[in-house]
Amino acid sequence: MPGIAPPLLPLTLRDVVFEAGGKRILDGVSLTIDPGPRTLVMGPNGSGKSVLLRLCHGLLLPSAGTVGFSGPEYVNGRRRHAMVFQRPVMLRRSVLANVTYGLALAGVAISERTKIAGEALARAGIAHLALQPARVLSGGEQQRLALARAWALRPELLLLDEPTANLDPAATMAIESVIQAMHEAGTKVVMVTHNLGQAHRLGDEVVFLDGGRVAERAPVDVLLRSPASREAARFLEAELPWS
Amino acid sequence: MGDFAAASRAAVELLASGDPKLLEIVALSLQVSLSAALIASVIGLPLGAALAVSRFPGRRTLVVVTNALMGLPPVVVGLVVYLLLSRAGPLGELGLLFTPQAMVIAQSILVLPIVVALTRQAAEDAWAEYRDLLHSLGAAPLRSAVTLLWDIRHSLLTTVLAGFGRAAAEVGAVMIVGGNIDGVTRVMTTAIALETSKGDLPLALGLGTVLISVVVAVNAVAYLLREAAMRRYG
Numbered sequence: 151m152p153g154i155a156p157p158l159l160p161l162t163l164r165d166v167v168f169e170a171g172g173k174r175i176l177d178g179v180s181l182t183i184d185p186g187p188r189t190l191v192m193g194p195n196g197s198g199k200s201v202l203l204r205l206c207h208g209l210l211l212p213s214a215g216t217v218g219f220s221g222p223e224y225v226n227g228r229r230r231h232a233m234v235f236q237r238p239v240m241l242r243r244s245v246l247a248n249v250t251y252g253l254a255l256a257g258v259a260i261s262e263r264t265k266i267a268g269e270a271l272a273r274a275g276i277a278h279l280a281l282q283p284a285r286v287l288s289g290g291e292q293q294r295l296a297l298a299r300a301w302a303l304r305p306e307l308l309l310l311d312e313p314t315a316n317l318d319p320a321a322t323m324a325i326e327s328v329i330q331a332m333h334e335a336g337t338k339v340v341m342v343t344h345n346l347g348q349a350h351r352l353g354d355e356v357v358f359l360d361g362g363r364v365a366e367r368a369p370v371d372v373l374l375r376s377p378a379s380r381e382a383a384r385f386l387e388a389e390l391p392w393s
Numbered sequence: 394m395g396d397f398a399a400a401s402r403a404a405v406e407l408l409a410s411g412d413p414k415l416l417e418i419v420a421l422s423l424q425v426s427l428s429a430a431l432i433a434s435v436i437g438l439p440l441g442a443a444l445a446v447s448r449f450p451g452r453r454t455l456v457v458v459t460n461a462l463m464g465l466p467p468v469v470v471g472l473v474v475y476l477l478l479s480r481a482g483p484l485g486e487l488g489l490l491f492t493p494q495a496m497v498i499a500q501s502i503l504v505l506p507i508v509v510a511l512t513r514q515a516a517e518d519a520w521a522e523y524r525d526l527l528h529s530l531g532a533a534p535l536r537s538a539v540t541l542l543w544d545i546r547h548s549l550l551t552t553v554l555a556g557f558g559r560a561a562a563e564v565g566a567v568m569i570v571g572g573n574i575d576g577v578t579r580v581m582t583t584a585i586a587l588e589t590s591k592g593d594l595p596l597a598l599g600l601g602t603v604l605i606s607v608v609v610a611v612n613a614v615a616y617l618l619r620e621a622a623m624r625r626y627g
Contacts, residue, residue: 209528229531239526242544242626251540255530285627 156221158230158306159185159338161206166215168201168362175201177362178215183307187354188339190370194385197359199342200236203309206340207233227257232305236312238296240284245276248284249299256303270302271295274328290321297328301337308332310341314348326352346374346389358382396594403595404602415596419603422580425493425567426560429500433508434553436501441512442538445520456513462506467499471569474499478570491572496580499566504556511552516541547619547626554615558608 161183168176176198183189183206191199204210205217223230241248249267258266271277274294279287284295293313300308310329314322322345329352333339343349349356353370360381366373377383407415444456476482478490478498489495519541527537542549564582571578573587581604588597 204525207529209525233525233529235525239523240627241523241526241540242546252530255532255536283626 155225155230157185158219158221158223159183161217161219161307163202163205164216164218166205166212166217168198168205168210169213175362176205176212179359179362179364180215181357181364181367183338183340185306185338188333188341188352190349190353190356191340191342191359192344192349192356192373192385193359193365193381198362199359200311202359203233203311203340203342206307207231207309209233228303229256230305231307231309232300232303233309234293234296234300234311234313236315238289238292240287240292240295242285243283244280245271245282245284245287245295246280248295249302252299253302266302267298270298273301273331274298275324288321290317290324293317293321293325294328297325297332301328301332305337307338307340310339312342312344314343314345322348344389346386349374358385360385397598400594400598404599407595407599408602415599415603417576418579418581418584418600419607421493421578422561422582422604423607425496425580426500426557428497429504429560430553430557432497432501433504433556437505437508437556438512438542438549438552439538441509442516442542443534444509444513445516445541446534446537456510459506459510459513463510465503465506466565467503467563468565468569470503471499471566474502474566474570490570491574491578493571493578495570496567496578499570500560500563503563503566504560507556507559508552511555512542512549515545515548515552519545547622550615550619554612557611561604561608 163179163181163183166176166179166181167174175196179198179202191202193199201210205212208217208223219231221230241251243251246264246267249270250263253263253266254260268277268280271280274297276287276291276294276298279291279295284292287295297313308329313329314325317325326348329339329341339352341352343352349370355367355369356373357364358366358368358373358377358379358381360379365381366377366379368378373382374386377386444452444459474495475490477484478487478495479485480490489498516538520537523537523541523544527540532540562582564586567573567578567580568583568586571580571583573579573583579587581600585597585600585604588594588600
């Protein structure tokens with residue numbers, strides 16, 4: 151289906167401002183997200199990273215400026231971009247049913263849902279948990295389920311908001327390998343992260359936000375080693391390089 | 394205290410004897426109050442969920458009014474339903490006054506705001522957690538409301554029980570619209586009121602014991618069900 155429809159990307163943000171409760175969270179962000187390289191969104195707390203992702207996904211609307219995809223966002227009732235949240239939201243039903251629920255909303259025929267969901271669970275490495283209630287899974291397993299739920303929808307763009315923020319190293323590695331596999335399968339990955347090691351492992355380019363503005367955009371190696379902006383340099387000094 | 398002890402002893406004997414008159418009153422009570430709780434739930438659960446996920450002008454006022462209506466005085470509800478159902482009233486032709494159906498109607502009205510308000514609260518709490526996901530997956534408002542209801546089903550059991558408890562315990566509404574007619578519309582609460590005023594304390598106390606036991610038993614079963622479900626589904 152993606153082959154027939156005009157490409158979804160690039161995603162273009164023009165002079166995007168977002169205000170909430172009298173506070174300006176994004177202050178004139180202009181950005182083009184192209185297909186291909188894995189884009190990381192980094193920056194200190196409160197720099198507007200999550201809001202940026204939510205605006206891209208359509209969960210929030212900009213106070214000013216525009217957010218626009220180059221192609222239609224829906225093909226045959228299916229949204230072409232998906233999002234995974236920092237804290238996975240688990241519906242009170244089985245692991246498998248959490249995935250088929252998303253497929254049902256995307257208009258996938260009932261006869262195909264279980265098969266597609268099963269494949270997605272297998273790819274996320276939690277096929278053996280399919281019949282468990284989702285809410286009793288560990289944090290890492292829940293996040294893998296959230297990824298499987300997103301993957302089942304075959305998004306062309308996947309937005310990830312600090313997916314490993316609350317996880318231990320082993321769970322983090324498991325999540326990273328799923329994200330890597332999705333990237334290799336051709337999904338454009340845009341991820342918010344605080345973790346410099348993760349940035350090294352999973353990123354191609356970094357969009358560095360500070361105070362609601364894009365302070366710098368550069369390849370990962372360049373930004374982490376010799377940042378051009380004062381904001382990014384200050385951030386890197388404060389972060390523990392081995393974390 | 395002597396009165397109380399004697400009445401208690403008599404009440405136990407009465408219960409142990411399985412007096413058919415007593416059983417009839419208990420059965421009608423359960424029938425009326427369970428029907429009212431059921432009707433109020435069928436109407437109130439979807440309304441509560443819809444109120445939780447929708448945004449429209451006047452919504453906050455509606456929420457406040459619904460919450461306030463939880464404290465609706467039963468006698469006032471009884472009076473209004475009485476006026477509606479009385480011969481000269483707009484629904485007088487139905488001939489429902491002083492029937493169990495009239496009591497069900499009055500108690501349904503009494504229970505409805507409880508179900509709506511408590512459902513709204515529970516659904517809104519869940520909505521705060523689910524909103525982003527459901528929007529992300531593209532769930533329309535109706536679908537979202539159904540999903541929320543299903544996911545908070547364990548809490549809703551408590552909501553329905555609160556409604557049933559309210560109905561089973563009230564006396565004002567059923568007294569006015571039912572008339573406390575022996576063998577037709579006499580329920581536990583109206584019988585207790587009558588027997589107390591007549592001075593038949595053992596029967597009144599026996600009925601009171603049954604009333605409390607029924608409410609406790611229903612709640613205990615519901616609590617165990619909910620606990621088992623929470624263990625199962627998290």
